[in-house]
Amino acid sequence: MLTNKMIDNRVAKIDVLEAQIKELEAQVKALKDELKADMDSKGVNVLNTGKSVLRYTEFSRKLFDQGRFEKEHNDLYAAYLKDSFSKRFTVHAA
Numbered sequence: 001m002l003t004n005k006m007i008d009n010r011v012a013k014i015d016v017l018e019a020q021i022k023e024l025e026a027q028v029k030a031l032k033d034e035l036k037a038d039m040d041s042k043g044v045n046v047l048n049t050g051k052s053v054l055r056y057t058e059f060s061r062k063l064f065d066q067g068r069f070e071k072e073h074n075d076l077y078a079a080y081l082k083d084s085f086s087k088r089f090t091v092h093a094a
Contacts, residue, residue, distance in 0.1 A: 011091050 002010075039047055039056045047054040070077040 014091060 036056050045057045
């Protein structure tokens with residue numbers, strides 16, 4: 001069994017790791033944004049460097065407008081709802 005001190009140490013480690021993840025994700029986003037901007041400025045949507053192939057292409061897809069369907073067909077929408085159960089784990093400072 002974990003002691004309170006052990007739990008607090010793990011929570012502190014989680015906080016540090018989550019902050020690192022957030023920073024790394026921001027760095028990745030910045031690099032991708034830089035590459036996309038460069039491709040836009042070159043007027044290309046495929047770029048082959050010989051080592052990497054970058055694609056920045058537009059695409060479309062069909063999405064179901066759940067909000068509109070619920071508003072326009074509330075009874076039918078409600079008939080297809082089902083309960084879903086799961087557990088949620090959260091960590092908060094005391």
